[in-house]
Amino acid sequence: MHIDLMISEDTQTAKNSSPVRTCVIEMRNIKKTFGKNEVLKNINLVLNEQENLVVLGKSGTGKSVLIKCIVGLVVPDSGELFLFGQDTSTLRKNALEEVRRKIGFLFQSGALYDSMSVRENLEFPLRRQSGEYGREKLNELVTESLQNVGLSEAIDKNPSELSGGMRKRLGLARTLILKPEIMLYDEPTTGLDPITAREISNLILDIQKKYNTSSIIITHDVQCAKLTANRIIVINEGVCAVEGTFDVLASSEDPWIGSFFE
Amino acid sequence: MKVEIEDKNESVVTITVNKENDVKTTVFSLFFIEVYSLSYFTLRFFKEVFTPPYEFKELIKQSFLIGYKSLALISITGFIIGLVLTIQSRPTLAKFGAVSWLPAMVAVSIVREIGPVISALIFAGKVGSGIGAELASMNVTEQIDAMQVSGANPFKYLFVTRVLAATLMLPILVVFADTFGLLGSYVAVNLKDYVSLHLYFSLIFQSLEFKDIVPSMIKTVFFGFAIGLIGAYKGYTSNKGTEGVGKAANSAVVLASLMVFIIDMIAVQITSLLQD
Known part of the structure; x- marks a missing residue:
């Protein structure tokens, strides 16, 4: 399925944001292949300071691989990764570890x-x-x-x-x-009942307010996305296919996009 | 064929092998890839073991879990082996009127060969599989990844401590196994005859020489290292999924047991050469 890249005008306007934001994570042309399976084909992604970015996509589209590339658990085949404005490929091991210590990872x-x-x-x-x-x-x-x-x-x-x-x-x-500046959540509400899932979603928001964290949230939970997202991207066939706010994407007439918000 | 050896905390090692459809080549290649991978982990072990910070607390904990928790099993096994060996050997020696040689024969057999090898095999079954299953399970549940993300060095914390604990604990356990084996032998002798404990052990120590004890203790260090290394390697590099846990535990025992025999064979050759 080919979906044209759709970037809404208010993509950069978060719910509770300041007008000018620093980019804390930037991924450029990230590719990752496991055997013959090309999981990430060409990922371009930006996470701004104090922003909650929700990543949606079908199972097996490489959402978890994407955030594992950020913390170094998976090494991308090619592409550039910038953390807090620093190109990770040019950093020495100790410096890279120092930068990555500012990133927290909640496992599924x-x-x-x-x-x-x-x-x-x-x-x-x-x-x-x-x-x-x-x-x-x-x-x-x-x-x-x-x-x-x-x-x-x-x-x-x-x-x-x-x-x-x-x-x-x-x-x-x-x-x-460890008071991280960036939080990466890998399906934080999966396997939980709706009430507990809502509590976790609220907790994510509370944490963001208290510690001013920026977050990438991988989820299939529409309620979680609705509550937490400043911006949403949808991954399809190894690329960021769609990007926009929850309201824009949820009201999309495209049946494929709509299927994520049913 | 492309094989990736996943090494957490370090870059991924990728080996490419041609002739994808040639089964013989693939099996042959996989063997060498396994050897390469194990060698890589061994070298990394030696690199990490001498590099601070040292995980003393975890080493002591693992030594307790690996050593103390195996003590009863290995001691009981040693006792039974000594007892059985004596009972089985006695009739043959009696035919030649050489029953008085029984303590010497049993002592040399137990100290030189049976004590170290049987203890190592039991150790491989209990500790090797335990380490393999534990690390594989931690791998499946992403605990190793979580350690790495939280700034720890999982290789040093999990791998090095377990291998080191196994290396240090097996020789101590073998001393216990030998001692209980000789006690078992004493009990077996006293089933038919009467010999005092003091006399029995005097006969044993008269027959044992330095060259019987030292080589056998040295080889147990290698046994312990091989068992710990293979168990940790199989667990650390296991495939994701519950199937991977079973496979890791199983292959850890099989490979570690095989390595015990191979090391024993080499040790015997070296000892024999040195004594000639």
């Missing part, structure tokens, strides 16, 4: 460490990135992070004792504990 499954308690899950990134924290400071940060996601009572539990929604929240708390 939560990716909680089974062998650690909730407290240890939260302390793990702190100990690895900022080894100088004392016991008191660690406790303070862990408590604050759990309070942010409403999980204070679960501090001494194991991840296996938590529900799906709680696991997502804990994953979010673990990501937020």
